[in-house]
Amino acid sequence: MAELSGKVAIITGSASGVGEATALLMASRGAAVVVADINVRGARDTVGAIEALGGRATACEVDVCDERAVQGMIDLAMSTYGRLDILHNNAAALGDDVLGRDLDLVTMTVELWDRTMAVSLRGVMLGCKYALPPMLAQGQGVILNTTSVAGQTGDVKRAAYGSAKAGVDTLTKYVATMYGKQGIRCNAIAPGLILSPPAIANLTPEMLDAAFRNRLLSRAGTPGDVAALAAFLASDEAGFITGQTFNVDGGVLAHHPAYSQNVVIG
């Protein structure tokens, strides 16, 4: 089990889904967690769940697009716990108002494009910008970024989302390259379809069927599947791993779907 005792983690977007599962898992392994989200009520619920299990956590209201708010999030971790070991940039706008309008380029509004980039890409940059100084002063730190398989492929919609996530994959390599010699590791996790609240809300039977046919495994992905990798990458056991993007997608991108999606062997 990846041990996180004595470490302090900030996880953005941890009121729900992948971030919530990661906050609970990291706390159960000994980390003190700043549960940061634009949904502060949900963040407080996550803190309550961690405390009920005997863990340590603090809620933080943050809009990751907002530079001063992100700086305040880092300051809160430092003033509450005195150090910062792990930043997991995980927040993304997946609701009907942003991802749900990310359809095709002909009808794309600049406002929608900019909002997507602001949350999913600028938010990651700002997190790194303000987390790095205390980490560099400590001589060590881990930054994790949640991206998506959508950043590595084309699709028939969601060009803004996929482009932002591709940017996060590249930013991950830059952070790892710029600061590795100073003790900073930076990796990205790219989920495929994960049954978090927004994914469940938007799934149609047709999409579930397509997801099943294109996965190599027989079950769907859960927030816990992503959290397990995040907790490992955040731990000292992953001390020689940096600059990578790891797919947690049930093998969707590991094969040629036209040949294998309808064949079951054995």
Ligand SMILES: NC(=O)c1ccc[n+]([C@@H]2O[C@H](COP(=O)([O-])OP(=O)(O)OC[C@H]3O[C@@H](n4cnc5c(N)ncnc54)[C@H](O)[C@@H]3O)[C@@H](O)[C@H]2O)c1
């Ligand atoms: N669920 C999937 O199928 C899937 C697939 C690929 C990638 N991802 C990625 O996983 C991450 C988590 O997604 P999820 O599925 O758990 O969704 P989720 O909606 O359950 O969690 C996202 C959280 O981010 C918060 N958030 C949104 N905008 C914010 C902002 N401006 N500032 C701060 N917090 C903000 C939301 O309030 C929410 O709590 C995202 O980066 C998403 O792109 C998810």
